[in-house]
Amino acid sequence: MLHPQELIDGFGRHIEDMRVSVIDKCNFRCTYCMPAEGLRWLKNDEVLSFDEIERIVRIAVQRGIRQIRLTGGEPTVRAGLPELIERLVHLPGLQAVSLTTNGFLLRRLAKDLADAGLTRINVSLDTLVQQKFEHITRRNHLSEVLAGLEELEKYPTISPIKVNAVAIRGFTDEEVLEFARFARRKPYVVRFIEFMPLDADESWTPEMILTGKELHDMIHAVYPLLPRDAAPASTSRVYQFADGKGEIGFINPVSEPFCSTCNRIRITADGQLRTCLFSRWETDLRGPLRENHSDDEIGALMLRAVQQKEMKHRINDPGFVRANRSMSQIGG
Numbered sequence: 632m633l634h635p636q637e638l639i640d641g642f643g644r645h646i647e648d649m650r651v652s653v654i655d656k657c658n659f660r661c662t663y664c665m666p667a668e669g670l671r672w673l674k675n676d677e678v679l680s681f682d683e684i685e686r687i688v689r690i691a692v693q694r695g696i697r698q699i700r701l702t703g704g705e706p707t708v709r710a711g712l713p714e715l716i717e718r719l720v721h722l723p724g725l726q727a728v729s730l731t732t733n734g735f736l737l738r739r740l741a742k743d744l745a746d747a748g749l750t751r752i753n754v755s756l757d758t759l760v761q762q763k764f765e766h767i768t769r770r771n772h773l774s775e776v777l778a779g780l781e782e783l784e785k786y787p788t789i790s791p792i793k794v795n796a797v798a799i800r801g802f803t804d805e806e807v808l809e810f811a812r813f814a815r816r817k818p819y820v821v822r823f824i825e826f827m828p829l830d831a832d833e834s835w836t837p838e839m840i841l842t843g844k845e846l847h848d849m850i851h852a853v854y855p856l857l858p859r860d861a862a863p864a865s866t867s868r869v870y871q872f873a874d875g876k877g878e879i880g881f882i883n884p885v886s887e888p889f890c891s892t893c894n895r896i897r898i899t900a901d902g903q904l905r906t907c908l909f910s911r912w913e914t915d916l917r918g919p920l921r922e923n924h925s926d927d928e929i930g931a932l933m934l935r936a937v938q939q940k941e942m943k944h945r946i947n948d949p950g951f952v953r954a955n956r957s958m959s960q961i962g963g
């Protein structure tokens with residue numbers, strides 16, 4: 632039964648999607664995300680326990696959340712992840728549990744994730760070229776990620792399989808058509824994501840953005856594309872290849888912001904509620920959880936935060952100020 636205090640923000644947006652970071656650590660060191668030496672990791676007792684995550688999700692679902700996306704750092708490095716998924720998928724009112732992963736551990740985990748009830752997955756893969764993969768992730772694991780994707784194909788309950796590529800000018804351009812061919816020959820929906828200013832070393836500049844329109848036009852010129860209808864709060868523009876061989880998508884948060892229909896909030900691995908990827912403030916939920924506040928008190932904290940949710944990001948505005956955390960500390 633929906634709680635009377637549904638999560639609706641000050642602009643009338645119904646918040647139905649919650650991203651939950653289950654860990655800040657990662658087994659990759661992507662150059663646009665974190666330094667080679669990593670970051671100061673949270674201590675184990677600073678990270679939310681499974682009981683705490685389940686409680687936050689249950690309270691949020693009672694207030695209108697319908698989708699949960701598990702993120703990190705890299706969520707698959709959190710021990711017992713399938714067990715957490717199994718606990719969440721059984722929460723009444725929750726419609727879907729999905730996962731964003733770098734795919735490195737998928738060959739080992741795919742069956743357990745499917746058995747646990749995972750239904751959707753996004754695998755981050757920014758290049759199909761070995762040397763470039765090593766350059767951007769500082770790891771030699773391309774073949775393992777591709778093998779993990781193939782392993783996923785054995786579990787049709789996890790569908791669609793989305794492959795997300797961060798598009799960076801001067802890095803992605805030469806591979807755009809190769810990714811299109813990858814989407815045409817494999818049962819994956821490849822989506823390009825415009826590069827956003829969430830990198831830990833703050834080297835992002837607007838010139839580094841390869842826009843969704845540019846990418847679309849590069850592909851359409853060779854493999855004609857037909858637009859597909861998208862759900863109102865969808866972040867991606869999805870196209871079908873005109874000859875019917877697969878789909879490809881573009882997530883354009885910078886050149887075509889989708890904040891007006893944003894229905895998302897985030898929980899960081901250390902239990903902070905963020906109402907926008909680019910928030911500069913957070914609401915602590917871990918403290919109240921550990922001080923045995925009631926569900927209603929924690930729900931009220933969620934609602935108060937949502938009522939102050941930012942209208943939009945201000946990347947394109949003069950004087951844009953970066954978020955107070957980098958991507959790996961937010962979870963995407």
Ligand code: SF4
Nearest residue numbers: 890893907908943944
């Ligand atoms: S930038 Fe913030 S408001 Fe805009 S879509 Fe992302 S989370 Fe929502």
